[in-house]
Amino acid sequence: MQEIFDAAIIGLGPGGEVVADRLLSAGKKVVMFESELIGGECAYWACIPSKTVLRGPELRTEAARAAGVGAITLDWDKAREYRDYMARHLDDSAQFKGYEDRGATIVRANASIAGPGTVSASGIRYLSHHIIVATGTVPLIPEFPGSDQITLWGNREVYTLKALPASVAIIGGSAVALETASFLSGFGVQVTLLNRSARLLGREEPEAAALAEGYLCEAGIDVRTNTSIISARRSGEVNVLKLHDGSELSVDATIFATGRRPRTDSMGIARAGGLLDDKGNMQVDEHCWAADGLWGIGDVTGIMPFTHVAKYQARVVADCILGKERKANYGGIPRVVFSNPEIAAVGLTREQADTLNIESEYLTVNIPEAIARPGTYEENPRGDLGILIDVQRQVMIGAWAMAPQAAEWIHYAALAIRGQIPLATLRDQVAQFPSYTEAYLVALERLENAR
């Protein structure tokens, strides 16, 4: 009789790995399918290598701004070696063995769903009570006349680079575009950022986007908004890009950061009763449940394309499968651009609050004017915080911060929003002196006094 697994996990990025870990720890019989490397996009070509190579430029900027600190130099070859170490030299054999030792069956192949409770890979069918789809996304590659003639890179090429080019154009205005620009420019590459719309970070508050643009320009990045490539040609080793306004830009390479689409093509999700939306995102409910015995987690659901969300959804699904019913709550989940300084945001923007008919109040604070920490941290200190509150319910519903370490201290707002902590409690909270977190109290008191 054919073996029946408790769970079949398709795709072993951060989402797939967390659900595997939880189910294996609970003693479940698990079969796991991975067509490339265990760890997914995040571990080898996205979060981990990008944050690793951003650290040097960040430190150099911080050193340049700190009183009495001499200039520090960056060594690309050493940074690259460490990046490769952090990305496991694109080798997942330790992970493979680790899961095998824990009793999992691992199939290194492209898998698809053959029917309810049935996964097919390399011509073999696997039966399972549950199927979890965690197949992530693939990049959207822009096409324009001549795009096939030039050096066109996505995140995989950028974050495995050995030698740095002298100049690049980056297409896009999202977190990935801004981080890539900060990294390359930090290592001395001449960067031109080409953004189709009028402002960067189109989903964030306009003040945050304007500040981000200012900091990028200050760092020597040529930011061009309202522009796009209409055609391209190769001239020797150089990419010549013809832009919307008729001007030409010559660069060594062109990098696209123009979004991604879910990897659901040919997955057979409908064969197990699952549905896709018009963008191909796998449809799931608040339990990440798609159909009887079918679950979807991570980027493939199109809900929030972050590693921390993929891992969270994985925990929700593992609990549901293990009989502890759990619903996903997407409130108060931070989103960070690891640029210099960091840009962190959480919750709603004013525009989103208006769409939801929430009566809101908004306030921004220039942090160095308000609290002591920025001045102790750096000369000519910088930093801004914006908060949005729900007037009726007297809770915080949105926040953004652009300042050193903002990725860390945004979690004050994240918890306030997720826990719907009353503003009165937040105003009574005592933050460490001197810390950036103190800026929240200033913002909250100013909002109260403005009433």
Ligand SMILES: Cc1cc2nc3c(=O)[nH]c(=O)nc-3n(C[C@H](O)[C@H](O)[C@H](O)COP(=O)(O)OP(=O)(O)OC[C@H]3O[C@@H](n4cnc5c(N)ncnc54)[C@H](O)[C@@H]3O)c2cc1C
């Ligand atoms: C440059 C860049 C930087 C980023 N930085 C951050 C960051 O700092 N923080 C953050 O939270 N997010 C970041 N992200 C987003 C993050 O990478 C994703 O949200 C995360 O990887 C999603 O995890 P996942 O498990 O859903 O999918 P993935 O990581 O994409 O993993 C999916 C896995 O499924 C496998 N697979 C696909 N189809 C099949 C199939 N049919 N059969 C078998 N296996 C299959 C793939 O090979 C892959 O290993 C970044 C993204 C990019 C591009």
